[in-house]
């Protein structure tokens with residue numbers, strides 16, 4: 001145990017995903033050595049992101065306004081929705097330059113082990129959008145792992161009853177991986193090779 005603020009910092013950093021006690025300690029001691037201005041900028045950036053950034057009211061992407069940059073863009077096709085798990089997957093898809101519709105961010109994937117069921121995701125919101133926005137096609141781009149596949153099959157099942165084209169991005173992505181780690185070319189190909197469900 002260290003004293004006061006150093007221990008507080010180690011504990012705060014240790015709360016972050018993927019940061020174990022050792023990494024938290026290493027980061028804390030790194031932060032102790034940086035310039036005051038750099039520390040201040042980091043602290044201010046964290047506060048600013050909490051004050052200014054929220055979720056898009058339509059697609060739940062991160063946004064500085066009521067609706068995100070993509071939902072506000074009149075050049076995007078409003079009749080096609082690409083469903084992703086997290087905003088970072090949306091960014092990965094954007095980097096491919098292949099998709100010209102809008103998105104829907106679920107906020108995770110179905111995972112019984114972690115206690116995440118369909119009701120914990122923004123699936124109800126997706127169904128409302130399909131009803132309200134004249135959606136003709138839904139592309140399911142959840143991650144190519146167990147949770148992502150379970151989510152894709154669940155969505156395929158409930159969307160089947162509706163009159164739309166439903167497709168899943170092609171396999172060929174590294175199995176068990178996340179979209180965000182796939183390079184643009186691979187993900188672009190997976191999108192182009194999407195198969196109808």
Ligand SMILES: [Zn+2]
Pocket residue numbers: 056057058059060061067068069070071072
């Ligand atoms: Zn949006």
